[in-house]
Amino acid sequence: MIDVAGLTVRYAEDPVLRNLSFRVKEGEFVLVTGPTGCGKSTLALTLCGLLPGVRPARVEGRISVAGVDARSRRPHELAQSIGIVFQNPAAQIFNGTVEDEVTFAPRNLGLCAEEVSGRTSRALESVGINHLRSRVIRTLSAGEKQRLAIASVLSLNPRILVLDEPTANLDWRGVEMLVSTLIRLNREQGLTVLVIEHRLPAFYRPAGRMLVLRKGELAADGAPEQVLTDRQRLVDLGLRFPRRTFRGGFERYVPKGIRSLQRPGQEPLVTLKGICAHYGRRRVLHDISCSLYPGEFAVLVGDNGAGKSTLAGVLAGLVRPRQGKVVWARSLRRLAPGRRVGFLFQNAFDQLLLDTVAEEAAFAPANLGLDAPRCAAAALKAAGLSGLTHRAPTTLSVGQQQSTALAAVLAAEPALLILDEPTRGQDWLQLSRLMTYLRGLTRRGMSVLLITHDDKLICRFAERIICLEEGRLTADGLPGPGGARQKLELQEVSGL
Numbered sequence: 191m192i193d194v195a196g197l198t199v200r201y202a203e204d205p206v207l208r209n210l211s212f213r214v215k216e217g218e219f220v221l222v223t224g225p226t227g228c229g230k231s232t233l234a235l236t237l238c239g240l241l242p243g244v245r246p247a248r249v250e251g252r253i254s255v256a257g258v259d260a261r262s263r264r265p266h267e268l269a270q271s272i273g274i275v276f277q278n279p280a281a282q283i284f285n286g287t288v289e290d291e292v293t294f295a296p297r298n299l300g301l302c303a304e305e306v307s308g309r310t311s312r313a314l315e316s317v318g319i320n321h322l323r324s325r326v327i328r329t330l331s332a333g334e335k336q337r338l339a340i341a342s343v344l345s346l347n348p349r350i351l352v353l354d355e356p357t358a359n360l361d362w363r364g365v366e367m368l369v370s371t372l373i374r375l376n377r378e379q380g381l382t383v384l385v386i387e388h389r390l391p392a393f394y395r396p397a398g399r400m401l402v403l404r405k406g407e408l409a410a411d412g413a414p415e416q417v418l419t420d421r422q423r424l425v426d427l428g429l430r431f432p433r434r435t436f437r438g439g440f441e442r443y444v445p446k447g448i449r450s451l452q453r454p455g456q457e458p459l460v461t462l463k464g465i466c467a468h469y470g471r472r473r474v475l476h477d478i479s480c481s482l483y484p485g486e487f488a489v490l491v492g493d494n495g496a497g498k499s500t501l502a503g504v505l506a507g508l509v510r511p512r513q514g515k516v517v518w519a520r521s522l523r524r525l526a527p528g529r530r531v532g533f534l535f536q537n538a539f540d541q542l543l544l545d546t547v548a549e550e551a552a553f554a555p556a557n558l559g560l561d562a563p564r565c566a567a568a569a570l571k572a573a574g575l576s577g578l579t580h581r582a583p584t585t586l587s588v589g590q591q592q593s594t595a596l597a598a599v600l601a602a603e604p605a606l607l608i609l610d611e612p613t614r615g616q617d618w619l620q621l622s623r624l625m626t627y628l629r630g631l632t633r634r635g636m637s638v639l640l641i642t643h644d645d646k647l648i649c650r651f652a653e654r655i656i657c658l659e660e661g662r663l664t665a666d667g668l669p670g671p672g673g674a675r676q677k678l679e680l681q682e683v684s685g686l
Contacts, residue, residue: 191214191215191216191217191218191255191256191349191350191382192212192213192214192237192254192255192256192350192382192384193213193252193253193254194210194211194212194213194237194251194252194253194254195211195251195252196209196210196211196250196251196252197209197210197211197233197236197249197250197251197252197253198210198248198249198250198251199229199232199233199236199241199247199248199249199250199406200247200248201246201247201248201585202585205406206229206232206406207229207232207233207236207406208405208406208407209251209407210229210233210251210403210406210407210408211251211408212401212408212411214382214384214399215382216349216380216382217376217380217381217382218382218383218398218399219372219373219376219382219383219385219396219397219398219399220383220384220385220397220398220399220400220401221385221387221390221393221394221397221399221400221401221414222384222385222386222387222400222401222402222403223386223387223388223390223400223401223402223403223429224402224403224404224409224427224429224617225404225427225428225429225617225619225620226388226428226587226589226590226593226615226616226617226620227586227587227589227590228403228404228405228406229403229405229406230354230386230403230587231277231354231386231587231588231615232247232587233386233403234274234352234354234384234386235274236249236253236260237253237255237260237272237274237352237384238260238265238268238269238272238273238274238352239255239260239261239263239264239265239267239268240265240274243264243265244265249261255268255271255272255350256271256272256349256350258271269295269346269348270299270346270347270348271348271349271350272348272349272350272351272352273343273344273346273348273350273351273352274343274351274352274353274354275336275339275340275343275351275352275353275354275356276339276354277354277355277358277588277614277615278537278539278588278614279332279335279336279338279339279359280335280537282339282342283327283335283338283339283342285327286326286327287323287324287325287326287327288314288319288322288323288324288325288327288330288338289310289314289323289324291327291338291341291342292309292310292313292314292323292338292341292342292345293306293307293310293345294342295342295343295345295346296309296310296345296346299346309345309347310323310345312344313341313342313344313345314341316341316344316371316374316375317337317338317340317341317344317364317367317368317371318337318363318364318367319334319337319338319341322334322338326470328469329469329470329472330495331359331494331495331496331498331499332359332494332499332536332537332611333359333360333361333364333494333495333643334494334495335359336356336358336359336360336364337360337364337368337494340353340356340368344375348381349381349382350381350382350383350384351372351375351381351382351383351384352384352386353372353383353384353385353386354386354588355386355387355388355588355614355615356368356385356387357387357389357392357643358611358613358614358615359494359536359611359614359643360494360643361492361493361494361643362643362645363493364494365392365643368392369392369393369396372385372396373396376396385397388429388430388613388615388616388617388618389430389613389644390418390429390430390431390432391430391432394414394418394432395414397414398413398414399411399412399413399414400412400413400414400417400418402417402423402427402429404427409423409427410423418431418432425619427617427619428617428618428619428620429617429618429619430618430646443648443649443652443655443669444491444655444657444665444669445655445657445665445666445667445668445669446665447665447667448663448664448665448666448667449666449667449668453483456483456484457519457520457521458481458482458483458517458519459481459482459483459484459486459518459519459522459605459606459637460481460482460505460516460517460518460519460522460530460606461479461480461481461482461516461517462478462479462480462481462501462504462505462514462516463479463514463515463516463517464477464478464479464513464514464515465477465478465479465501465504465511465513465514465515465516466478466511466512466513466514467497467500467501467504467509467510467511467512468512469500473512473661474497474500474661475497475500475501475504475511475661476660476661476662477513477514477662478501478514478662478663479514479663480656480663480666482606482637482639483637484519484605484635484636484637485632485633485634485635485636485637486632486637486638486653486654487628487629487632487637487638487640487651487652487653487654488637488638488639488640488652488653488654488655488656489639489640489641489642489647489648489651489652489654489655489656490502490639490640490641490656490657490658491641491642491643491648491655491656491657491658492657492658492659493659495660496658496659496660496661497658497660497661498610498641498658499536499610499641500661501658502533502608502610502639502641504516505531505606505608505639506527506531506533506608507527507531508533518530522605525605526558528554528557528558528602528604529558529602529603529604529605530604530605530606531604531605531606531607531608532599532600532602532604532606532607532608533599533608533610534592534595534596534599534607534608534609534610534612535595535610536610536611536614538588538591538592538594538595538596538614539583539588539591539595541595541598541599542583542591542594542595542598544583545582546579546580546581546582546583547570547575547578547579547580547581547582547583547586547594547597548566548570548579548580550583550594550595550597550598551565551566551569551570551575551579551594551597551598551601552565552566552601553598554598554599554601554602555601555602555603558602560601560602560603562601565601565602565603566597566601568600568601569596569597569598569600569601570597572597572600572624572627573593573594573596573597573600573624574593574620574623574624575590575593575594575597578590578594587615588614588615589614589615589616589617589620590615591615592612592614592615592616593616593620596609596612596624603636604636605635605636605637606636606637606638606639607628607631607636607637607638607639608639608641609638609639609640609641609642610641611641611642611643612624612640612642613642613644613647618646621647622650625640625647625650625651629651640652652669653668653669654666654667654668654669655667655668655669
């Protein structure tokens, strides 16, 4: 089904993939993993003909997909044999409504109306968004867009499906539904599945095979239970040992109800008072009131579409509430907005605009009158980018682009740092180092609001948990029994 021999891919002089060779049989379920920047996404793009068909790159070696030489075919010619869901789902969504998006591909195949309707319904139901078929796409959450992108590819009935970090923006219910859908398609319809992931718990059991990449080379290839026996190799690669299941692992730490977190004698950093926000006529946030204090490390949780990113947008001044107000501490009211809030978007590429990584990191502090060289150097080191300062952001992996955008935000030294799903493209070693660094910044007074579905990040780093359900504040307080430090000790002992 897939035959790769001697594959080497270069964007510039240094190869991203190096003499890679492997075969995938029809009907296999393969999990592809490895540290940030090891070439996983490059492999996916090459298999689908997008390298060098759409994005310039030097590709050497043999690539056969479904019996066809992928290097001699254009991407649209391969699309019915192999479909890909990108790390950034917005990159492949361009219609007005959910239904229009899913029907677009089968309509362009010239299929009859009955077949188009049947494929659309099956695809939407398989990812659990049939109830959203009439929704305008711009009103969807990132997780809902991720499911839509998957449904759009499934409507083509491809023989091979490649998913690049499909769980990055999904809540556990969405992950569970996605995994069960892929298992059913693989076992009942013989669909060949390649899943590229850092988060292993969801996929290591259904996958019959695991490929591990390191620096563009194949570091391991075998059954997951065999590959995962080498715990030290996983640690060296920055991967998590998938001991615990992915279903709602953090929920036991969510506080029951809303507890008062007032700090006598300390002024809140920012206070939300009766915030209501709408997209058109649809209300997204309902009467949200809470305060964040200096030095907090708070985690905002909730299902896809609960309003988390909208709430972050309100705090950052990017979303104007229909009702209510945002009140900042007196000491911050005269600061430029970029010094009050630093906001890392879910899609980091939306906030990258300069030619090199170094320029991105220096841009904000230079414009805010800070010591740009000092601020940029510290931020680049924290984000693990010191060796990539000369690179153009467009040549980086998605994880490295995420790190670049984060460095640009950190360099402004904001009072409140908001991270909206920062796990995309990041291996666990990089994430844990970053979160430890941010925890150190909170000890010096900076506040962090982390939005994530990643249960391990929540269990390990949350010092306060805020929960939204359907746009309403349902829980707010300290994590569950034991506190953050005790939970960290338990997790280290259990190997989570």
